[in-house]
Amino acid sequence: MSQPADETEALLQFLYIAPVGLAQTTIDGEIVMINPLSAQLLLPLSSDGALENLFAALEGIAPDLRNRTESFTAPYGTICEDLKLQISAGVPGRSEARILSLTLLKTGPDRLMAMLRDITREVARELLLRDSEAWLNAILTGITDYAVVRVDAQGRIHDWNKSIGRLTGFQPEDVVGKPYSCFYPSDSTTPERDLDRLREADASGWSMDEGWRLRADGTRFWGSAIIAPLLDHGVPHADGTVSDAEQDEPTYCLVIRDISDKREAGERIREAASCDHLTGIANRRAFFEAAEFELERWQRAPRPLSIIIFDADHFKRINDTHGHPVGDAVLRHLATVLSTTFRQIDIVARVGGEEFAILLPSTDLTDAIAVAERVRRKIAAASVDVDGKQIPYTVSGGVATMDASLAGLDALMKRADTALYAAKAAGRNRIEPAPAT
Amino acid sequence: MTDASELAFNTLGLGKTLPTLDNVALDALDYGVIGFDAQGLVRLYNATESQMAGLTPDRVLGQPLFTVVAPCMNNFLVAQRFEDAATDAVALDATIDYVLTLRMKPIKVKLRLIAEPGAPLRFVLVNRRP
16 A cells, blocks of 8 residues: 655655654664664764664764663663763863763664754753853852851861851851851751762862851851862861871861842743743752752762652642643642742752652651651642632652662652552552652 | 766766756756755755655755755764855865765765855755765
């Protein structure tokens, strides 16, 4: 049976101009079908100038592709998804690091489908946002005032200087010997996070964060903090002596700057990139990025770390009965409850249609369950006001905590998802913890 | 009229000859010819190219070459060469080995890239490699 010629031609053109790279190969990577965008992305990488084999073309940037495919023994499934392949590192200030994203599916015993995208710009935008903005804020612009603080290896403030008093209004006896977190609102950091920053400074030469800071009178200002290790170890006491133990202890320089007037501009850029359009809280990508970072910290120094996944109950029914504007109002209400209930240090994000995830650093399963319960009760007792009409709704939640048996973030989320499913199955408007292993 | 059979793919000075050919002569050539203007819009698409790609000229004429018609050439190997030649106002006549995705099959071809400063059309010639 043959199709009408113009229909075939339309299909051809559809594939010619498809804005993603697509290729079909044999299980050995021999290219059977390939569209132009794939060729555009792959040809400059191919060392022999021929596009016969996908694995060969990607050899330079994904040498393990053949191996990944061989060790994937199931007849169907995803071999890799959105694997970031760095084509070139780029030259700071001159050229961007070029990055391809590859998804490889096994669609039959001898058939692979590949999808390729150039995500150079997306990645560069993210990096720019993170680095240049933070650095510029911290160093070049809008400095109202600053404090320089010497900190020991445990994060305790070593000695007093006038800049501390000028910026924060603290007295010497308020701060000397105290953890440097006395400059942070209490819900925005934990003792573990305080030490993480020092370890990150050890590893990369500096560590920087932006956020609310605290003055002695309890008022807040928007500040940036840079921590850098001091090269000569040991800080002499007032009498000039340094004990042997202290000789080996690293010390740090903490610079806190008041950048209140830069906050608004910076926040706007950040929101555009990492906030969910409907609810204004972090989006999925931002959640994964922040959570991966927290998981890395956990891997370096395990400590309690929990996750809650909430899902609005019968959300489809709400949409079908009252219309999408009401559904949207419910999601916004839920997002508001979440962002006002959790601490600043917690990562609150919309990760799916009606699914929200919260990562809670330095929080064990019991405490995570307690706060999840609080949210559930709060929502069950409230209702959403839409044009004078009160719409009640409930949520279910699954709670899980990180341990060494879990490979990473995905495994942790899967565990919380399983608990969420159990809460749904048990009748909704419930919180279920994942069974401990 | 020039006899098309004399105008082999590697004929010297094709950049001067091609603009003088009419459609019948262009269609008689046994290699693909794509002509595009300074804006990158396809203005000429001969029968051989149409047959190899599986697209009739009316789907292609007036469309941007490097984004809609042949995105696989939108890289430093092809598109960049034309841009550089235009920026420097110099002639371009280069033949390169390339792989095109004609009807989604990877096909080895030789591409001849031709641009004359100030000329209304630039050309990509496509010849299948044996």
